[in-house]
Amino acid sequence: MTIKEVEQLLSVSRANIRFYEKEGLLTTTRKTNNYRDYSEENVQELKKIILFRKLGFTIDEIKQLQNGQIHLTDAAAENIARLEKEIESLEGALKLTKRIANEQTDFDAVDENYYLDVLQSEEKGGAAFKDILKDYLVFELDQFDQMWKWVFFYDFKDARKRRGLLIAVVTLLLLCVARGIGRKFIWKGTFWEGFLYPFALFLFVFVITTIFYILAKKAPKVGAVVAEIFLVLSVLFLGGIALLIVVLLLNSFLHFWF
Numbered sequence: 001m002t003i004k005e006v007e008q009l010l011s012v013s014r015a016n017i018r019f020y021e022k023e024g025l026l027t028t029t030r031k032t033n034n035y036r037d038y039s040e041e042n043v044q045e046l047k048k049i050i051l052f053r054k055l056g057f058t059i060d061e062i063k064q065l066q067n068g069q070i071h072l073t074d075a076a077a078e079n080i081a082r083l084e085k086e087i088e089s090l091e092g093a094l095k096l097t098k099r100i101a102n103e104q105t106d107f108d109a110v111d112e113n114y115y116l117d118v119l120q121s122e123e124k125g126g127a128a129f130k131d132i133l134k135d136y137l138v139f140e141l142d143q144f145d146q147m148w149k150w151v152f153f154y155d156f157k158d159a160r161k162r163r164g165l166l167i168a169v170v171t172l173l174l175l176c177v178a179r180g181i182g183r184k185f186i187w188k189g190t191f192w193e194g195f196l197y198p199f200a201l202f203l204f205v206f207v208i209t210t211i212f213y214i215l216a217k218k219a220p221k222v223g224a225v226v227a228e229i230f231l232v233l234s235v236l237f238l239g240g241i242a243l244l245i246v247v248l249l250l251n252s253f254l255h256f257w258f
Contacts, residue, residue: 001038009043012050016135023059025049025066048112053132054119055093055100056083065107072110076101092119092127172202 003014020026026045028036038046052062057079064070076097083094096119104110123129176195183194212227 001043003036003038006038006043006046010046010050012046012132016132017046019135020046020049023063025059025063044112047116048107048110050132051110051112051116051119053135054129055079055097056086056090056130059135071105072107073101073105075107090128090130092122093129095127096122096129172199 001009003017006012006017007014017026021028026042026049028038028042031037049062052065053059057065057075061070061075061078065072065075079097080094080101083090083097087094096115099118100110100115119129175198179198180191180193180195183189183197184191187194208230212230215222215226
């Protein structure tokens with residue numbers, strides 16, 4: 001099967017599928033044209049990954065279960081402990097994890113088709129499970145942190161964890177100062193005009209993202225719809241700016257407008 005067929009069959013993004021491959025959870029072969037070829041075993045394994053990720057099991061836990069490094073009962077106990085802390089928003093995952101823990105003792109013996117059908121049925125009934133659509137972002141952030149460390153010999157990931165707010169504030173202030181200096185000496189305005197522009201832009205973005213965050217917590221479905229609408233509008237806006245830039249560049253060479 002091609003990755004597109006797997007996407008359509010399991011309703012999971014190719015970014016997630018490739019992320020699972022990079023994490024070592026899924027091993028595929030390649031055809032002579034160098035395209036990935038997904039076997040029936042790959043699909044079944046991916047179903048199992050989707051099942052346990054939606055239940056809240058971590059990537060490392062699934063990897064250790066696959067390698068036989070930990071027992072399903074122990075991993076389920078860890079997941080139950082985590083889910084109990086999020087019981088208000090993840091009651092469905094808690095219930096199904098407990099059910100698996102009671103009915104199964106071995107990871108390899110889990111009937112992923114049966115439990116995934118149960119999970120999806122409960123999702124349609126309004127039960128909430130862990131969102132795995134952005135699993136791949138963890139990998140992207142790790143890649144960025146590794147690149148930063150190689151280039152600047154500085155552990156940005158650790159610094160972000162310990163001093164994330166300080167780094168954000170310092171970065172914002174540096175951008176504001178740079179914009180202020182540019183405004184004063186390049187665009188011949190005042191320093192404060194340049195300084196306040198990125199600051200105001202940051203506050204606007206902060207307010208928007210805060211609204212999305214609150215909506216995602218209080219009303220996930222509404223938050224998702226609002227976020228999608230905002231994303232579409234943003235893409236249209238940026239597309240319009242890009243088109244305007246192209247028109248202005250063409251006009252500067254062809255003089256077909258004015």
